[in-house]
Amino acid sequence: MHYATFLGLDFGTDSVRALLVDAAGRILAECVRPYRRWSEGRFSNPAAGLFRQHPLDYVEAMTEAVRETIAQGDPSRVSGIGVDATASTPCLVDAAGVPLALHPEFTDDPDAMFVLWKDHTAIEEARRINEAAHSCEGRDYTAYEGGSYSCEWFWSKILHIARINPRVRAAAAGAVEHGDWIPALLAGAPVRPSRCLAGHKAMWHASWGGLPPLAFFEKIDPLLVPFRRAAQNDSFTAEQAVGRLCPEWAAKLGLPGSVVVAGGMIDCHSGAIGAGIRPNTLVKVCGTSTCDILVADRVDHCVPGICGQVDGSVVPGLVGFEAGQAAFGDVYAWLRRFLSYAGDVSVAAIERDAALLAPDPAGIVALDWFNGRRTPHADASRTGVISGLNLGSTVPMVFRALAEATVFGAKAIIDHFAAQRIPVRDIVMTGGISHKSPFLMQMCADVFERPVKIAACQQTCALGGAIIAAAAAGAYASVPAAMARMASGVGREYQPRAEASAIYARLYKRYQALAEFSAKADRRCQTAAR
């Protein structure tokens, strides 16, 4: 094989990143392109928890990003493409697998678009799915997804659209995940479900022979039956190639038709690979939300309250565990947006002022569930709280409390894994915030009371895509072999400081107390509101 390069395509919440990497993991070129319609705020309604993305946003941004990236390298050397995307971000499709919003009659209908991971319109549908799952005799189909099916996941969202939009429902022949659609599109091949998407988001599990049976979906709602019928019962790990670049897309991107297209991945799974994940290392991808990935040797019990445990979902041969926080950077962004009513101020500027304040064991305590709670024990109806306010409470103080809340939320996940006999031996942070905010990363080390390592590469998700592409293209014999050569090393490492840890330990107790009482108050409030 000549000197080969690999493209990682990382579809994030706001933009797509293309990364050109060589077989030693060196980054040769990169480019980020925002989603145009999304950046204009179209098709979404944040107050209603409705977030939709137009498929053309992905297609246009990807085309530009890839062309610009390979223009900085040698297109003829590109041997593989690996794709990752946010999840669960599904869309209803026609019989040919085409997202409905690509049809002129649905081009402005948000229900015909991709339902972004953080969309929370399907709370009622998730409730129905859980009700059905928890009343099945002998088998709980949510068991490998933490015991509770989220409104952020595939079937909840499909059912929601099917229930509320008969016109879209009538036109649909099936549904597809964003991460599965792009590889199929590029290869000109039928959609092929990836193990991580199917296993973590759609209740696929080998022990029941694939997806849950038709009868289960019939029990939830007969509207789901045609979608279950249309879905494939198999799933594939990502290093198994989907095909090669089809002539149409080879021409559009300016790449040779020989390029191998790997299977799609969930972005944070890809990030864990890019960060060189090892058994019992928690790789935490910190961005607008967090996705926390842990791999471990075979475990015999189901871990409740997480977002799934799936054989081979991250690294073939190991069990991949997924957890996460539904809002992390989004919480800080909320404060910035809230303040924008009065004027523009950046998160960085607020953070700078907040960093001047010492942690105050008697100060403000917040709950980080501004986008619901994901782990432990997903509950999309949970909300953000800011308590302990007085007439002297300032923006930096509230920011500090929000920052602490997000880090306490992270600690709650680590504690949860430990309590479930899945020890967390090492913590590697990656994603934008891990590089942008020494303040938050030091807080993580102090709160976790252990060292926190930052992946040196700033683009671990896209790098993971390139690693998978290298394995799929045969440049390496396995994913671990590709990771060993290509994955990111550790950059900065933060050490816990005993004095700060002691104060945070007291604040964490207050966070836990507030969380516990808030849960009860929420339930009581919901009853009262009826």
Place this chain on the structure above:
Amino acid sequence: MHYATFLGLDFGTDSVRALLVDAAGRILAECVRPYRRWSEGRFSNPAAGLFRQHPLDYVEAMTEAVRETIAQGDPSRVSGIGVDATASTPCLVDAAGVPLALHPEFTDDPDAMFVLWKDHTAIEEARRINEAAHSCEGRDYTAYEGGSYSCEWFWSKILHIARINPRVRAAAAGAVEHGDWIPALLAGAPVRPSRCLAGHKAMWHASWGGLPPLAFFEKIDPLLVPFRRAAQNDSFTAEQAVGRLCPEWAAKLGLPGSVVVAGGMIDCHSGAIGAGIRPNTLVKVCGTSTCDILVADRVDHCVPGICGQVDGSVVPGLVGFEAGQAAFGDVYAWLRRFLSYAGDVSVAAIERDAALLAPDPAGIVALDWFNGRRTPHADASRTGVISGLNLGSTVPMVFRALAEATVFGAKAIIDHFAAQRIPVRDIVMTGGISHKSPFLMQMCADVFERPVKIAACQQTCALGGAIIAAAAAGAYASVPAAMARMASGVGREYQPRAEASAIYARLYKRYQALAEFSAKADRRCQTAAR
């Protein structure tokens, strides 16, 4: 008597108002002067709950306000001055009754100044006083002050200063309330404790022969003993004149020495008189905080959880009940101040946007205790909470929730009186917000589910001072007789709207649930923080 006029002097939180009124209650002239040092933010630390005011601020602002007011009328016709002030706002004084900050060596020491009503530095001292009061055999000296002595009141604040500032303590021979000091100053007479200040703020009660005995103060802390020794054991209703204007002040103000100086009053008591209070009418003075005054015929039981019940404290012959909210407009002002980190925006502009939103039974719910809770059941350690936040929560939504919280806090007081067999038959609102905010006043009617009347006069506190002055000067035979001719009529009246009331009733249940759980969480948090 020739055609007489009367001056009401209303010392508010930020400024003093002088109002010149004739014997028919017609306003002839008025002037407002801010406290200069206070407006520059000197001597206070909002984040620490520390709010102090320099006595020169009062003296200078009063002199200017009176001179400018009487210049618009005929100084020779002024027959009486009535004074009201915020309370409890005490100051340590020397043997001659001079506030210590008027001595050069203490002119910059906040502990030698008046400790403003909303100062919360004496939480620990209030705890000690309550501990001592609740462990006395047979007699609870807080019984007529709602069963709990507040950190906002006289003895808590005096003890706090005495404990933390030995230099000021050594120089002090006693202490005085702002509302008692001004009449004594103007008359050049010794301080004469007014019934409302002594009864509502200093545990004075006829049934135990005046102030609690020395032994009680010794039990709290021997540091209080000299202050108790120096205090007078009598108290006087305000229409009993303190004296006549002394030559020095007659000259300074440009008024005749014949002017009768009435006793001081708490500002909201004066407001209740200005609003023409009648038995079982709740007069709610809405400003930065609220003070709620109710008068009733003799009652035989002690009402717990309020700020006192004192014979003759408002109107001679009736029992005056005081309750209140430690923050009302201050809560909205907090939001404006919070947002000022990003840019300037007025409360009125935010309120305009908030008024466009419908009440949302599933939306944000806040607790209004940003300055602690005053009634029912005073607890200065309680804090503000904003719950139910999500990524779409905006400033107008949060403002609406804060507004609802303050009005729910008002409803909790009305409910508390009713539960204590003190029926509230009529509600009259007065104070700045009652005229400035139809939005809030309509919300009050909707939440209270009864009509809300607005006092036509915008300056009921100062008007009440003038009414008391008229009674003190002998222009009327009694306070009720003076009120009958001079007090404000009813202006606008808001009617409850059934549909809104139904939604607010559901939100009020959520407020109550949050309040209940927040109390428990606060206790738990305090334990965890230790």
